[in-house]
Amino acid sequence: KQEVTQIPAALSVPEGENLVLNCSFTDSAIYNLQWFRQDPGKGLTSLLLIQSSQREQTSGRLNASLDKSSGRSTLYIAASQPGDSATYLCAVIYMEYGNKLVFGAGTILRVKS
Amino acid sequence: GAVVSQHPSRVICKSGTSVKIECRSLDFQATTMFWYRQFPKQSLMLMATSNEGSKATYEQGVEKDKFLINHASLTLSTLTVTSAHPEDSSFYICSARDLLAVGYEQYFGPGTRLTVT
Numbered sequence: 001k002q003e004v005t006q007i008p009a010a011l012s013v014p015e016g017e018n019l020v021l022n023c024s025f026t027d028s029a030i031y032n033l034q035w036f037r038q039d040p041g042k043g044l045t046s047l048l049l050i051q052s053s054q055r056e057q058t059s060g061r062l063n064a065s066l067d068k069s070s071g072r073s074t075l076y077i078a079a080s081q082p083g084d085s086a087t088y089l090c091a092v093i094y095m096e097y098g099n100k101l102v103f104g105a106g107t108i109l110r111v112k113s
Numbered sequence: 114g115a116v117v118s119q120h121p122s123r124v125i126c127k128s129g130t131s132v133k134i135e136c137r138s139l140d141f142q143a144t145t146m147f148w149y150r151q152f153p154k155q156s157l158m159l160m161a162t163s164n165e166g167s168k169a170t171y172e173q174g175v176e177k178d179k180f181l182i183n184h185a186s187l188t189l190s191t192l193t194v195t196s197a198h199p200e201d202s203s204f205y206i207c208s209a210r211d212l213l214a215v216g217y218e219q220y221f222g223p224g225t226r227l228t229v230t
Contacts, residue, residue: 034219036221041204041226043221043222043224044206044221089157099145099162099210099217100147100159101157101159101219103158104156
């Protein structure tokens with residue numbers, strides 16, 4: 001069964017710190033990998049989508065990398081702010097599953113002011 | 114662009130009744146829509162994939178007679194929870210794939226909070 005694993009499950013950092021969230025997947029045969037943000041009781045906000053042919057994507061203070069050979073992706077958040085506090089979800093579309101997204105369990109981030 | 118809406122955002126119903134949730138792609142056409150369920154402090158679990166004009170494909174363990182999905186047009190899919198029970202209380206999220214987009218990206222709705230009393 002193809003899975004997605006996120007580490008750590010929870011993270012608490014002081015404001016201003018740079019941080020890295022990790023995501024691993026079990027098969028390199030993927031169409032893309034996507035990072036989402038979810039605030040409590042809310043839907044998903046797409047942050048970055050990396051196609052299988054790409055190595056990284058950047059948006060503002062966010063940078064996501066993709067290493068298919070090792071089955072890993074990282075989401076780097078620079079100069080964290082209290083408003084970054086949320087759950088961050090990593091999701092992968094495995095070729096084996098067609099167009100279905102497989103989600104990790106998420107990392108709960110708290111940025112303290 | 115690429116906005117997906119859901120209605121209602123919250124619904125409370127009595128046990129045994131049926132509830133319909135709508136998912137609409139507002140500014141694009143979606144041949145494929147997806148329905149997810151999320152229990153508290155858990156990640157999203159795919160329930161079913163619906164394609165416009167055809168029957169939905171349900172994930173293992175999801176009762177198709179209980180969760181009725183209709184995708185009658187390129188901009189609307191509905192999920193009906195029939196004979197709802199308290200254990201069906203959950204956060205239901207839909208997503209849609211743009212017919213014209215590359216890369217299989219899905220756009221997500223804001224979710225519907227269902228509480229069955």
